[in-house]
Amino acid sequence: MVESNHPTNTSVSKTDHLRRPKEPILIIEDKRENQVLLEGICKRIGVSYEVAENGQIALEMAKKKPYSLYLVDLMMPVMDGKTFIAEQKKIDPRSVFIVQTAIDQTEDIIEIMKMGVYDYLIKPLHVEIVADRLEKTLEYVYLRKMEAVLIDEESKQLKSQLEWLNYKESRRKTNEVNAELNSILNLKTTLMQGSGLGAMTTLIDSIEQMKQEEKGNYLIPKEFWDLITENQDHNKSMLQGLNQAVDTIQTHLNLKKVSSDALLSLLPELVKEFKNEMDEKELKVNLPVVKQTVTLEVDLESIKTILYEIFTNGLKYAKPKTNFDIFVTFVDGYFCISAKNNLIEDEYAKQLLHSEKKLVEPFYRIHPPVENFYHKEKFSLGLGLTMVDFLLQKHNGMFFIRNAIDHTTEIKANCVIAEIFLPIQT
Incomplete structure (x- = not known):
């Protein structure tokens, strides 16, 4: 029967x-x-x-x-x-x-x-x-x-990633001037987007045209002053982010052998830290179920910074009312944490399909700033993923961010996967 x-x-x-x-x-x-x-x-x-x-x-x-x-x-x-x-x-x-x-x-x-x-x-x-x-x-x-899908996707992407790394190295050696120029242009774009210096410049120009003098003092409309104050907060945040980036680069990492469980124990803390942002966007974070434990050589504070940035970027650009999934895989001697968010289908998503590898470059942005997230960002000016890449290199690890298609559900969905690889110690 x-x-x-x-x-x-x-x-x-x-x-x-x-x-x-x-x-x-x-x-x-x-x-x-x-x-x-x-x-x-x-x-x-x-x-x-x-x-x-x-x-x-x-x-x-x-x-x-x-x-x-x-x-x-x-x-x-x-x-x-x-x-x-x-x-x-x-x-x-x-x-x-x-x-x-x-x-x-x-x-x-x-x-x-x-x-x-x-x-x-x-x-x-x-x-x-x-x-x-x-x-x-x-x-x-x-x-x-999902782990099997990720491993299959990683195999397909390996050639592309190696080609990208070779391209970056060749560009660094043969075209350093253009690389420097691109960074400056990207920084200029970032500064002029959203709140901060770009908005401050516009506000001051507007006030200059509207200002009135009375008894030796300039009169400024209240709404303009409120906007200036708000943008000043953004500018302070950017400066703090730059200082944080400099401190991160100059800090000596104290690598110690720890179990992968110690690293994974950081994830629930991050979920609590981003609870308000998740509730606002109605996002659900799904943490990994891992039965295997391996030994890693890491600086846990730096790893927490890395994971914090992955959460910041993943949640910031996640499609509302979807899942933010964290997976763990073991690939060719590496312990891999993958974070997946659903892609918001807009014009920026189309650009991302062609420019995903550039996201680890300093100052490079696809999406404009997300204003209600700026207070959560440790780094500013598009330096977050650059710091992730930098810190993982200090751990002899790797960082990749790429597009993928989620085949594990009845409805196929475009998504972005950020992956950190840490070498497993024997």
Whole structure:
């Protein structure tokens, strides 16, 4: 018997669906009462599912289409759960399994986990426990799928990145004057955009044309003075940012060996720090689920600065009412943290498609300044990502920012991914 169903629970938000894999769960269970229980739980949490009576039927179904995970009863006729898991792993070693068992002995549980299953459930099944385990496992499957997409994207981008690095080095050696000129022009553009010096110049010119003299004093409209005061705050912020950049460049880094867990523990702190900005844009930050720990050689204060800048840029330019996702991957001896935000579809996005690599250059901007974010920026004048690149080089690491297409959801979405690579220590 094969049954299928699609979620009808309207209480599950659209965002939750986007955080899950597209493929249905395959319930492999011979007893009808347990099938009904598991079907009800799937409907409750809003995920699609299909049902197979035994391992043999499930194996045939799995050959025809992919499933997000397999919820397997160990004791079944025709083909039991252990045999199904062994056969399915031959077909797809990356398959994810949750097993159901009535055995509650430590030794037996260890043997079950050695089969390569993700989790287990002890019978009799409890609705709340099963729902919680399914939610967590689906999140894990989604994140692992995103990890695979990122690794594939990284492989495709590697040649382009190497060509860019070679181009930068050749330009530095053969065309230093033009490089200096471009930096100056980019700085000029940044200074003249938004609030700050450009706006201050315009205000002063306007006041010069409108000013009136009375008893030896100039009269200035209140709204002009308020704008001058506001722009003065921006100018102070820019000067502080420049000072911060100089201090960062001159600071000696104290690299120490720490676990990757220590680095990842900085992420929840940053989420709290940007809570107001996230609430204002209705953004949801999703942090990584990482089971592997490695050793890194880092200066944690500098790493916090790097992550702060990644959050600043990611949240500042994120499309409202979307997710800001943080992922961890392990690529060719590097510990990689990737931050992904959805791209706002506008004219600046089109320019970004052609100029993404330049974003690590000093003073280079695509988007105009985001005024309500200036108070959160440690660096000014477009120096934030430049400092990220600089600090990662001091760690013998790398920084890349690029466009990508998110294929993990039903609706494909253009996104921007910022990646930091830190060498894993042995």
